[in-house]
Amino acid sequence: MSFKALQGKKVAVLTETEYIPHELDYYSIGFSVLGATVDFMTNLWGAASRTIVSDVDAPGKQVYSMEVDKDPKDYDPNSYDIVLISANYCSVRLREIPPMGSLGSIEELQTPPAVQFFKKAMENKQIVKGALCHGLWILTPCPEVLKERRVICHTVVLADIHNAGAVYVPDPSHVVVDRDLVTARSAADLESYFDAIVKKAIKKDN
16 A cells, blocks of 8 residues: 555544544554545534543543544544544443433434534535444444445344344454445454555545
Protein backbone atom coordinates (compact mmCIF):
# COMPACT_ATOMS: atom_id res chain seq x y z
CA MET A 1 0.00 0.00 0.00
CA SER A 2 1.63 3.24 -1.13
CA PHE A 3 2.44 6.10 1.21
CA LYS A 4 -0.29 8.78 1.24
CA ALA A 5 -2.59 6.51 -0.80
CA LEU A 6 -5.61 8.22 0.79
CA GLN A 7 -4.28 11.77 0.55
CA GLY A 8 -7.12 14.26 1.04
CA LYS A 9 -9.69 11.65 2.08
CA LYS A 10 -11.95 12.21 5.10
CA VAL A 11 -12.90 9.48 7.55
CA ALA A 12 -15.69 9.58 10.14
CA VAL A 13 -15.61 7.09 13.02
CA LEU A 14 -18.70 6.76 15.22
CA THR A 15 -17.72 5.69 18.71
CA GLU A 16 -18.87 5.66 22.34
CA THR A 17 -18.04 4.49 25.83
CA GLU A 18 -16.86 0.85 25.75
CA TYR A 19 -14.67 1.51 22.73
CA ILE A 20 -11.60 -0.67 22.14
CA PRO A 21 -8.49 1.56 22.49
CA HIS A 22 -6.22 -0.25 20.04
CA GLU A 23 -8.95 -0.12 17.38
CA LEU A 24 -9.29 3.65 17.54
CA ASP A 25 -5.51 4.08 17.72
CA TYR A 26 -5.20 1.90 14.62
CA TYR A 27 -7.57 4.20 12.71
CA SER A 28 -5.96 7.39 13.98
CA ILE A 29 -2.45 6.32 13.07
CA GLY A 30 -3.21 4.16 10.03
CA PHE A 31 -5.36 6.66 8.17
CA SER A 32 -3.04 9.55 9.03
CA VAL A 33 -0.05 7.69 7.60
CA LEU A 34 -2.04 7.20 4.40
CA GLY A 35 -2.84 10.92 4.22
CA ALA A 36 -6.46 10.88 5.39
CA THR A 37 -7.99 12.92 8.21
CA VAL A 38 -10.08 11.20 10.89
CA ASP A 39 -13.02 12.66 12.81
CA PHE A 40 -14.25 10.76 15.87
CA MET A 41 -17.92 11.39 16.67
CA THR A 42 -20.31 10.51 19.47
CA ASN A 43 -23.56 11.72 21.05
CA LEU A 44 -22.69 14.90 22.92
CA TRP A 45 -26.18 15.35 24.42
CA GLY A 46 -25.98 19.13 24.06
CA ALA A 47 -22.51 19.49 25.58
CA ALA A 48 -19.50 20.95 23.78
CA SER A 49 -17.58 17.71 24.32
CA ARG A 50 -17.71 14.41 26.21
CA THR A 51 -15.11 12.13 27.72
CA ILE A 52 -15.80 8.51 26.85
CA VAL A 53 -14.09 5.51 28.41
CA SER A 54 -12.80 2.25 27.04
CA ASP A 55 -14.11 -1.28 27.42
CA VAL A 56 -13.39 -3.26 30.57
CA ASP A 57 -13.83 -7.01 30.15
CA ALA A 58 -11.62 -8.32 32.94
CA PRO A 59 -10.94 -7.34 36.58
CA GLY A 60 -8.07 -4.90 36.89
CA LYS A 61 -7.95 -4.06 33.20
CA GLN A 62 -6.65 -0.55 32.53
CA VAL A 63 -9.30 1.96 31.53
CA TYR A 64 -8.51 4.57 28.88
CA SER A 65 -10.41 7.72 28.04
CA MET A 66 -10.71 10.11 25.13
CA GLU A 67 -12.43 13.44 24.63
CA VAL A 68 -14.76 13.72 21.65
CA ASP A 69 -16.10 17.08 20.47
CA LYS A 70 -17.99 16.13 17.31
CA ASP A 71 -21.64 15.04 17.27
CA PRO A 72 -22.96 13.21 14.18
CA LYS A 73 -26.07 15.41 14.20
CA ASP A 74 -23.87 18.36 13.22
CA TYR A 75 -22.17 16.69 10.24
CA ASP A 76 -23.15 15.46 6.79
CA PRO A 77 -21.96 11.92 6.06
CA ASN A 78 -21.84 12.84 2.37
CA SER A 79 -18.82 15.02 3.10
CA TYR A 80 -16.82 11.91 4.08
CA ASP A 81 -15.16 9.27 1.92
CA ILE A 82 -15.17 6.56 4.60
CA VAL A 83 -17.66 6.10 7.46
CA LEU A 84 -16.99 3.53 10.19
CA ILE A 85 -18.79 2.33 13.29
CA SER A 86 -16.40 1.16 15.98
CA ALA A 87 -16.54 -2.30 17.49
CA ASN A 88 -17.88 -3.62 20.77
CA TYR A 89 -21.01 -2.10 22.35
CA CYS A 90 -20.52 1.42 20.93
CA SER A 91 -23.31 0.83 18.41
CA VAL A 92 -25.77 -0.06 21.20
CA ARG A 93 -25.05 3.14 23.10
CA LEU A 94 -25.23 5.22 19.92
CA ARG A 95 -28.77 3.94 19.28
CA GLU A 96 -30.16 5.58 22.44
CA ILE A 97 -33.28 7.54 21.49
CA PRO A 98 -32.96 11.23 22.40
CA PRO A 99 -33.43 12.84 24.80
CA MET A 100 -31.32 10.72 27.13
CA GLY A 101 -33.62 8.89 29.55
CA SER A 102 -36.56 8.92 27.14
CA LEU A 103 -38.92 5.94 27.01
CA GLY A 104 -38.86 6.26 23.23
CA SER A 105 -41.20 4.53 20.79
CA ILE A 106 -41.13 2.20 17.82
CA GLU A 107 -41.66 5.19 15.53
CA GLU A 108 -38.46 6.80 16.85
CA LEU A 109 -36.10 3.87 16.31
CA GLN A 110 -34.28 5.63 13.48
CA THR A 111 -34.06 9.04 15.15
CA PRO A 112 -30.73 8.77 17.05
CA PRO A 113 -28.20 11.00 15.23
CA ALA A 114 -25.63 8.23 14.80
CA VAL A 115 -28.25 5.91 13.28
CA GLN A 116 -29.31 8.63 10.86
CA PHE A 117 -25.67 9.41 10.01
CA PHE A 118 -24.84 5.80 9.15
CA LYS A 119 -28.12 5.23 7.32
CA LYS A 120 -27.47 8.24 5.08
CA ALA A 121 -23.95 6.99 4.45
CA MET A 122 -25.39 3.62 3.40
CA GLU A 123 -27.60 5.39 0.87
CA ASN A 124 -24.53 6.92 -0.83
CA LYS A 125 -22.71 4.24 -2.83
CA GLN A 126 -19.64 6.48 -3.18
CA ILE A 127 -18.91 6.29 0.55
CA VAL A 128 -17.01 3.26 1.82
CA LYS A 129 -18.73 1.98 4.97
CA GLY A 130 -17.24 -0.31 7.59
CA ALA A 131 -18.75 -2.21 10.51
CA LEU A 132 -16.58 -4.35 12.76
CA CYS A 133 -17.70 -6.96 15.29
CA HIS A 134 -20.94 -5.66 16.93
CA GLY A 135 -21.01 -2.58 14.69
CA LEU A 136 -23.94 -3.62 12.50
CA TRP A 137 -26.25 -3.04 15.45
CA ILE A 138 -26.19 0.61 14.36
CA LEU A 139 -28.21 -0.40 11.29
CA THR A 140 -30.72 -2.91 12.66
CA PRO A 141 -33.28 -0.08 13.19
CA CYS A 142 -32.98 0.47 9.40
CA PRO A 143 -33.64 -2.90 7.75
CA GLU A 144 -34.26 -1.19 4.42
CA VAL A 145 -30.52 -0.48 4.06
CA LEU A 146 -29.40 -3.87 5.41
CA LYS A 147 -31.75 -6.06 3.38
CA GLU A 148 -29.87 -8.49 1.10
CA ARG A 149 -26.48 -7.02 2.00
CA ARG A 150 -23.79 -9.69 2.39
CA VAL A 151 -22.13 -9.30 5.79
CA ILE A 152 -20.21 -10.98 8.58
CA CYS A 153 -20.40 -10.04 12.25
CA HIS A 154 -19.89 -11.25 15.80
CA THR A 155 -22.26 -14.10 16.66
CA VAL A 156 -23.90 -11.89 19.30
CA VAL A 157 -25.31 -9.75 16.47
CA LEU A 158 -26.15 -12.58 14.10
CA ALA A 159 -29.83 -12.99 14.97
CA ASP A 160 -30.42 -9.25 14.66
CA ILE A 161 -28.80 -8.81 11.26
CA HIS A 162 -30.64 -11.92 10.03
CA ASN A 163 -33.96 -10.49 11.22
CA ALA A 164 -33.10 -7.22 9.46
CA GLY A 165 -32.77 -9.07 6.16
CA ALA A 166 -29.00 -9.17 5.74
CA VAL A 167 -27.28 -12.22 4.28
CA TYR A 168 -24.77 -13.75 6.69
CA VAL A 169 -21.56 -14.93 5.00
CA PRO A 170 -19.35 -17.00 7.36
CA ASP A 171 -16.24 -16.40 5.28
CA PRO A 172 -13.12 -18.12 6.73
CA SER A 173 -11.16 -14.89 6.21
CA HIS A 174 -13.53 -13.18 8.71
CA VAL A 175 -13.87 -10.21 6.33
CA VAL A 176 -16.69 -9.71 3.81
CA VAL A 177 -16.77 -6.98 1.16
CA ASP A 178 -20.17 -6.29 -0.40
CA ARG A 179 -19.71 -3.44 -2.86
CA ASP A 180 -19.35 -0.30 -0.68
CA LEU A 181 -19.78 -2.11 2.66
CA VAL A 182 -16.94 -3.86 4.49
CA THR A 183 -17.65 -5.99 7.56
CA ALA A 184 -15.49 -8.18 9.79
CA ARG A 185 -16.17 -10.68 12.53
CA SER A 186 -14.30 -9.13 15.47
CA ALA A 187 -11.55 -6.78 16.61
CA ALA A 188 -9.14 -9.70 16.22
CA ASP A 189 -9.57 -9.15 12.47
CA LEU A 190 -8.79 -5.43 12.63
CA GLU A 191 -5.72 -5.49 10.37
CA SER A 192 -7.33 -7.35 7.48
CA TYR A 193 -10.54 -5.33 7.91
CA PHE A 194 -8.60 -2.05 7.75
CA ASP A 195 -6.72 -3.21 4.65
CA ALA A 196 -9.98 -4.13 2.91
CA ILE A 197 -11.44 -0.68 3.66
CA VAL A 198 -8.34 1.08 2.33
CA LYS A 199 -8.25 -1.03 -0.84
CA LYS A 200 -11.92 -0.33 -1.47
CA ALA A 201 -11.39 3.43 -0.97
CA ILE A 202 -8.42 3.44 -3.37
CA LYS A 203 -10.35 1.41 -5.96
CA LYS A 204 -13.14 3.98 -5.99
CA ASP A 205 -10.65 6.54 -7.30
CA ASN A 206 -9.56 4.30 -10.19
